[in-house]
Amino acid sequence: MIKRNPGFANLTAGYLFPEIARRRREYLAAHPEAKLISLGIGNTTEPLTPHVDAGLVDYAKRLSTKEGYAGYGDEQGLTALRERIAAVFYGGKIAADEVFVSDGAKCDIGRLQLLFGRDVEVAVQDPSYPVYVDGTVIIGAAGSYSDGKKGGHAGYAGIRYLPCTEANGYFPDLKDLPENGLVYFCSPNNPTGAVATKAQLAALVEAAFKKGSIIIYDAAYAEFIRDPSLPKSIFEIDGARECAIEVNSFSKPIGFTGVRLGWTIVPKELKYADGVSINGDWNRVCTTVFNGASNIAQYGGLASLEPEGLKEMRSLTDFYLGNAKLIRAALEKLGVSCIGGDNAPYIWARFPGRASWDVFAEILDKCHVVTTPGSGFGPAGESFIRFSAFGHREDVVEACGRLDRLGK
Ligand code: PL4
Numbered sequence: 001m002i003k004r005n006p007g008f009a010n011l012t013a014g015y016l017f018p019e020i021a022r023r024r025r026e027y028l029a030a031h032p033e034a035k036l037i038s039l040g041i042g043n044t045t046e047p048l049t050p051h052v053d054a055g056l057v058d059y060a061k062r063l064s065t066k067e068g069y070a071g072y073g074d075e076q077g078l079t080a081l082r083e084r085i086a087a088v089f090y091g092g093k094i095a096a097d098e099v100f101v102s103d104g105a106k107c108d109i110g111r112l113q114l115l116f117g118r119d120v121e122v123a124v125q126d127p128s129y130p131v132y133v134d135g136t137v138i139i140g141a142a143g144s145y146s147d148g149k150k151g152g153h154a155g156y157a158g159i160r161y162l163p164c165t166e167a168n169g170y171f172p173d174l175k176d177l178p179e180n181g182l183v184y185f186c187s188p189n190n191p192t193g194a195v196a197t198k199a200q201l202a203a204l205v206e207a208a209f210k211k212g213s214i215i216i217y218d219a220a221y222a223e224f225i226r227d228p229s230l231p232k233s234i235f236e237i238d239g240a241r242e243c244a245i246e247v248n249s250f251s252k253p254i255g256f257t258g259v260r261l262g263w264t265i266v267p268k269e270l271k272y273a274d275g276v277s278i279n280g281d282w283n284r285v286c287t288t289v290f291n292g293a294s295n296i297a298q299y300g301g302l303a304s305l306e307p308e309g310l311k312e313m314r315s316l317t318d319f320y321l322g323n324a325k326l327i328r329a330a331l332e333k334l335g336v337s338c339i340g341g342d343n344a345p346y347i348w349a350r351f352p353g354r355a356s357w358d359v360f361a362e363i364l365d366k367c368h369v370v371t372t373p374g375s376g377f378g379p380a381g382e383s384f385i386r387f388s389a390f391g392h393r394e395d396v397v398e399a400c401g402r403l404d405r406l407g408k
Contacts, residue, residue: 005138005140006140007137007138007139007140008138010137010140010142010156011134011137011138012156015130015134016130016372016376016377017040017041019376020040020041020360020370020372020373020376021041023360023361023364024036024038024040024364024370027364027365034368035368036364036368036369036370037368037369037370037391037395037396037398037399037402038369038370038388038391039327039369039370039371039387039388039389039391039396039399040370040371040372040388041372041388041390042190042252042345042346042388042390043257043388043390044251044252044255044256044257044320044390045390045391045392046255046316046319046320046392047255048254048255048259048300049254049255049309049312049313049315049316050312051303051304051306051308051309051312052254052255052300052303052304052309052312053300054303055299055300055301055302055303055304055306055309056259056296056297056299056300056303058299059295059296059299059300060296063295063296070295072291072292073292073295073298074292075286075287075290075291075292076097076099076100076101076283076286076287076292077099077100077101077102077263077292077293077298078101078295078298078302079096080302081101081298081301081302081305082096082097082099082100082101082263083096084302084305085099085101085263085305086098086099088305088310089222089232089233089248090233090235090265093235093236093241094235094265094267095268097268097279098265098266098267098268098279099263099264099265100263100264100265100266100282100283100286101261101262101263101292101293101298101301102247102261102262102263102264102286102290102293103260103261103262103290103293103294103297104249104251104260104261104262105218105220105247105248105249105251105262105264106131107262108247108262108264109131109132109135109216109218109247110131110135111285111286111289111290112216112245112247112264112282113135113136113139113141114285114289115278115281115282115285116141116182116214117139117141118139118140118141119141120141120180120181120182121141121160121178121179121180121181121182122136122141122142122158122159122160122178122181122182122183122184123159123160123161123162123176123177123178123181123182123183123184123213124136124159124160124161124162124183124184124378125162125164125172125184125185125186125189125378126155126161126162126163126164126172126377126378126379126380126381127164127191127192127374127377127378127380127381127384128184128186128189128190128191128377128378129186129190129191129218129377130376130377132184132216133156133159133378136156136159137156137158137159141158142156142157142158142159155378155379160176160177160178160181161378161379161380162176162177162183163379163380164189164192164194164380165380166339166350169194170189170192170194170339171194171196171200174203174204174207177207177208177211177213178211178213179211179212179213180211180212180213180273181211181213181214182213182214182216183204183208183213183214183215183216184215184216184218185204185215185216185217185218185234186217186218186219186220186221187201187217187218187219187231188221188222188224188225188340188343188344188346189221189340189344189346190218190220190221190344190346190377191346191348191372191374191377191381191384191386192339192340192346192348193324193339193340193341193342193343193344193345193346193347193348194339194340194344194348195225195227195230195343195344196230196231197229197230197231198229198230198231198236198237201231201234201236201237201240202237202238202239204237205234205237205238205239205240205243205244206239208243208244209239209242209243212273213243214243214244214245214270214278215234215240215243215244215245216244216245216247217233217234217240217244217245217246217247218246218247218248219232219233219234219246219247219248220247220248220249220251220252220262221252221344221345222248222253223252223253223313223314223317224252224253224317224320224321224343224344224345225343225344226321226342226343227342227343230343233246234246235265235267240267241267241269241270242267242269242270243270244267244270245264245265245266245267245270245278245282246264246265247262247263247264248262248263248264248265249261249262249263250262250297250300250301250304252317252320252345252390253304253313253316253317254300254301254304254309254312254313254316255316256297256300256301259294259297259300260293260294260297261293261294261297261298261300261301262293264282266278266279266282267279317345319393320345320389320390321341321342321345321389322393323345323389323390323391323393323396324340324341324342324344324345324346324347324389325341325342326396326397326400327341327347327387327389327396327399327400328340328341328342328347329400330400330401330403330404331347331349331387331403334403334404334406334407335407336349336350336351337349337350338350341389345388345389345390346386346387346388346389347386347387347389348374348384348385348386349384349385349386349387350383350384351383351384351385352383353383354383355375355382355383356373356374356375356376356381356382356383356384356385357373357375359371359373359383359385360372360373360385362406363385363403363406366402366405366406367399367402367403367405367406368402369399369402369403371385371386371387371388372385372386372387372388373385373386374386
């Protein structure tokens with residue numbers, strides 16, 4: 001019989017978010033009367049905005065006409081959308097043929113592993129979005145051993161964890177970057193909500209370049225940045241074109257979590273050790289194992305980058321940041337120390353001396369609020385809880401009121 005990819009056996013826990021959903025179902029089965037509110041998964045809740053909706057609907061209607069119908073498109077995305085992304089988000093620093101439109105950042109994070117295979121050393125911020133680690137383990141680049149625990153993970157021995165803690169201002173020690181490896185870096189960060197400054201990113205780019213490593217920069221929450229001094233893209237930093245790939249998404253800024261649309265930037269200067277272009281290989285990956293994002297989604301994305309759409313993006317992200325402010329204030333009122341929520345839709349709350357899953361269970365039981373345990377994002381997440389600001393305002397207000405029960 002066919003052998004299983006050993007990477008799967010090396011995974012020490014189920015994927016974090018289905019595990020949370022399982023515990024939520026289990027709790028509801030035992031307490032069917034509970035009216036649970038989710039501040040757990042980072043899933044958008046507000047309706048599509050009018051201009052963007054019109055972009056989707058108008059194009060969907062065109063598809064039902066002989067003149068307007070379109071089948072497969074270019075795997076790399078509509079030229080108009082690639083040009084618009086380059087202009088709106090990168091102000092001329094990125095060319096349209098360095099923009100590859102995708103069905104979302106997570107899908108591209110998985111596909112990017114194909115460029116580097118299993119013989120690459122991988123470093124992640126600790127804590128970090130679990131896809132970087134789990135994708136690495138599945139492809140076999142993390143080695144075959146771990147000291148992980150069910151229901152969270154204590155860390156895979158084959159991955160370099162770069163602790164991002166209060167002690168280092170949530171920015172890792174760059175001495176620990178791998179040589180000729182991959183460094184996943186997310187800013188604004190999921191889960192901590194911390195945003196790297198320009199000086200920090202400049203140091204990261206310099207260190208990665210010196211070590212021959214490539215940064216996979218996840219900017220999925222860039223549109224939540226309100227402090228104008230903070231960088232929204234790694235390509236605001238000189239030298240990044242030689243050592244960074246950026247993934248990004250329409251999911252959170254414009255509510256496309258279900259519509260599905262994202263993009264990846266692979267600069268033409270980026271090369272492997274043998275001098276071959278990474279942009280060329282990424283084009284090969286996209287044309288070979290991806291068939292392009294939905295054309296309806298792409299027209300919605302185009303509408304979101306028109307002036308009216310950009311205004312809607314701003315007010316939608318403002319709305320979720322308003323939720324974040326309420327959640328952070330409710331926690332701080334209880335004496336819980338927090339970061340995040342000001343330039344990011346996540347609040348990272350500390351419960352010293354407690355296991356994250358225990359705090360998760362306590363909040364679920366006392367407050368009927370679902371959260372995300374920090375330990376699910378890596379060893380340094382232990383004793384933290386991530387609160388997501390994605391929710392209807394009335395639910396967030398209700399959840400904030402219920403958090404008072406923690407103090408009793
Ligand atoms: C639950 C740093 C959320 N089932 O929608 P995409 O694929 O364009 O973007 C996914 C993504 C990419 N990068 C970062 C992210 O935080 C996310 C989404 N993360 C969360 O609660 O952490 C949703 C998670 C979803 C998943 O596994 O992605």
